[in-house]
Amino acid sequence: MLTTLDYVLIVAYLAGTLWLGFRIGKRVQSGSDLFLAGRRLPWWAVGMSLVATDIGGVDIIGGGGAAYKFGLAIANFEWIGCVPAMIVGAFVFIPAFYRAGVTTIPEFLERRYNAGVRSVIAFCWLVFMACNLGIMLLASAKLMSAMFGWNPAFSILLTASLVGFYTCAGGLEAVVYTDVLQCVVMIGGCLLTLAIGLYEVGGPKELVRRIEAIDAQRAEKQATDAVSEDVTSDTDLQTNPRLTLILPVDTPTPFPWPGVYFGLALILSPAYWVGNQAIVQRTLGAKSEFEAKASYVWGAVLKNVIPLIVAVPGLIALALIPDLKDGDAAIPRLVAEVLPVGVRGVFVAAFIAALMSSVDSYLNSAATIVSFDIYKRFVNPQVTETQLLKVGRITTVCLVVWAIGFAFLLTRIEQNSGIYTIFQTLMAFFQGPAFAILLTGVFWKRATGSAALTGLLCGIATSVGLFTLNQPAVREALKLEPLFRISDPFLYFSIWAFLVTMVVLVTLSLLRPQRPSISITSGS
Amino acid sequence: MTILHRIGEAIRELLQQVPLTGVRLLFVGSLVAILLWVLSLPAERTEPEGGARRWDENLKWSAGLALGIQILVYSLL
Numbered sequence: 001m002l003t004t005l006d007y008v009l010i011v012a013y014l015a016g017t018l019w020l021g022f023r024i025g026k027r028v029q030s031g032s033d034l035f036l037a038g039r040r041l042p043w044w045a046v047g048m049s050l051v052a053t054d055i056g057g058v059d060i061i062g063g064g065g066a067a068y069k070f071g072l073a074i075a076n077f078e079w080i081g082c083v084p085a086m087i088v089g090a091f092v093f094i095p096a097f098y099r100a101g102v103t104t105i106p107e108f109l110e111r112r113y114n115a116g117v118r119s120v121i122a123f124c125w126l127v128f129m130a131c132n133l134g135i136m137l138l139a140s141a142k143l144m145s146a147m148f149g150w151n152p153a154f155s156i157l158l159t160a161s162l163v164g165f166y167t168c169a170g171g172l173e174a175v176v177y178t179d180v181l182q183c184v185v186m187i188g189g190c191l192l193t194l195a196i197g198l199y200e201v202g203g204p205k206e207l208v209r210r211i212e213a214i215d216a217q218r219a220e221k222q223a224t225d226a227v228s229e230d231v232t233s234d235t236d237l238q239t240n241p242r243l244t245l246i247l248p249v250d251t252p253t254p255f256p257w258p259g260v261y262f263g264l265a266l267i268l269s270p271a272y273w274v275g276n277q278a279i280v281q282r283t284l285g286a287k288s289e290f291e292a293k294a295s296y297v298w299g300a301v302l303k304n305v306i307p308l309i310v311a312v313p314g315l316i317a318l319a320l321i322p323d324l325k326d327g328d329a330a331i332p333r334l335v336a337e338v339l340p341v342g343v344r345g346v347f348v349a350a351f352i353a354a355l356m357s358s359v360d361s362y363l364n365s366a367a368t369i370v371s372f373d374i375y376k377r378f379v380n381p382q383v384t385e386t387q388l389l390k391v392g393r394i395t396t397v398c399l400v401v402w403a404i405g406f407a408f409l410l411t412r413i414e415q416n417s418g419i420y421t422i423f424q425t426l427m428a429f430f431q432g433p434a435f436a437i438l439l440t441g442v443f444w445k446r447a448t449g450s451a452a453l454t455g456l457l458c459g460i461a462t463s464v465g466l467f468t469l470n471q472p473a474v475r476e477a478l479k480l481e482p483l484f485r486i487s488d489p490f491l492y493f494s495i496w497a498f499l500v501t502m503v504v505l506v507t508l509s510l511l512r513p514q515r516p517s518i519s520i521t522s523g524s
Numbered sequence: 525m526t527i528l529h530r531i532g533e534a535i536r537e538l539l540q541q542v543p544l545t546g547v548r549l550l551f552v553g554s555l556v557a558i559l560l561w562v563l564s565l566p567a568e569r570t571e572p573e574g575g576a577r578r579w580d581e582n583l584k585w586s587a588g589l590a591l592g593i594q595i596l597v598y599s600l601l
Contacts, residue, residue, distance in 0.1 A: 245601045290572040300590040
């Protein structure tokens with residue numbers, strides 16, 4: 001249980017965040033202030049905000065849970081699944097977006113292709129962000145409930161109302177500066193947890209020894225079970241080597257190397273870092289093109305330490321509490337059993353910081369998409385900056401209400417997959433196709449709007465189709481064998497969806513006569 | 525077995541032939557390639573307008589640090 005000291009630390013952190021958001025909120029006078037922070041953000045703040053936004057409560061609980069279940073391979077999502085894409089994004093895509101003077105990625109795509117492409121991408125991002133808001137709030141409720149017996153409804157309402165308040169008042173600038181505070185609290189709090197956890201285990205060498213012993217013990221058990229024909233899928237998972245990043249093609253985890261390399265590093269990661277509105281939007285609010293690029297490079301440097309705070313605690317939990325059935329319970333149990341008074345409060349503050357820094361960004365970006373890609377584009381093209389500010393704030397409030405409702409709905413649905421897998425599967429549906437059209441849009445002048453739209457829709461249909469065909473009930477009804485041999489093959493969905501989009505886009509574009517190239521710079 | 529199963533099986537068997545040492549080389553090699561590309565970028569793409577006044581204003585060094593750590597990680601783990 002939390003003590004008074006823990007509560008003092010948590011309340012101090014929350015009060016600091018609210019104060020910062022409130023102060024910045026006074027400066028917001030227009031839609032441009034709310035959505036792009038008046039283009040006055042410095043590189044260091046944007047870089048820290050990028051990392052804080054990317055690491056949410058989902059990553060701390062779900063990432064730690066995946067490390068507990070599958071091992072260090074989950075760290076691929078923070079290393080090769082982030083750093084290379086951020087560096088390439090910094091020097092190739094971010095300058096292109098910044099020079100175009102756009103507010104949203106869908107707006108960029110309309111300038112390059114057509115309104116149809118813009119609308120489909122805006123719709124996909126809006127649905128994803130809105131669902132993700134509920135998933136993130138659920139993650140907080142799970143942690144608080146498991147550790148302290150807090151009422152999940154209370155956790156959801158508290159987080160949503162606090163974040164909703166400062167995001168609505170201060171917009172992107174409040175989001176970025178509270179993210180800076182949250183980044184410091186999150187990394188500091190999790191590093192403290194890591195240090196204490198390692199001390200409890202007996203140091204890094206003892207951690208490695210214990211995990212290897214657990215793996216060996218389970219491999220032996222599986223061999224015995226196989227002889228007695230009593231093999232279960234769960235024991236299959238447990239025999240995977242947990243201390244390596246690169247896993248073979250037939251690994252029983254969702255992270256075989258072809259999925260990690262082709263699906264994550266080459267498709268999902270660049271799709272996320274150059275195509276995700278919640279990520280890219282803050283760089284568009286940077287002071288200059290150089291500061292926008294610098295923020296991505298700074299974020300990539302910071303990203304190198306993230307697996308230490310996300311994946312390694314999951315391994316520590318495995319070494320200390322090896323018999324948990326639910327991986328998502330690993331971090332809450334570790335915190336409850338290992339951390340002393342006071343430090344527990346720091347961890348809870350770090351977790352809330354991680355959660356809030358992601359929820360605020362998705363809230364602000366979802367409101368930006370509604371305001372620019374729906375309201376300004378289709379409802380009222382002559383909207384003034386003051387009206388846009390009002391629309392943005394009303395949308396933010398509506399999204400908070402929706403997120404609370406969706407989180408409550410999720411708590412009532414039994415899920416076999418972990419939180420992390422649900423999140424990644426949702427992204428895999430459209431990120432591959434979205435990246436394919438962005439990539440060709442920037443590098444291939446001949447790509448046409450109608451080809452991009454057709455390719456995009458075919459790509460999304462491919463990933464949704466593969467997901468559907470992979471569901472046990474559907475397979476049984478159609479009498480089909482599984483299409484993929486690994487569990488939760490979301491990385492493979494994105495590869496196939498990307499390839500289908502590319503093939504359709506390139507083929508249809510080549511069938512049309514070549515036209516003069518289109519300018520997508522500001523004012524065109 | 526549908527046509528999708530046959531395609532998937534063929535690709536799976538092909539990828540299974542690649543030894544994990546070769547896969548590690550692929551991962552590390554890709555990171556090295558990006559590092560070399562960053563180091564070869566012209567100054568106007570990695571420095572602020574008007575040129576860098578201090579060494580740390582050239583983004584090549586920070587990007588090199590981030591990628592260097594990655595190369596080390598994927599060589600060892």
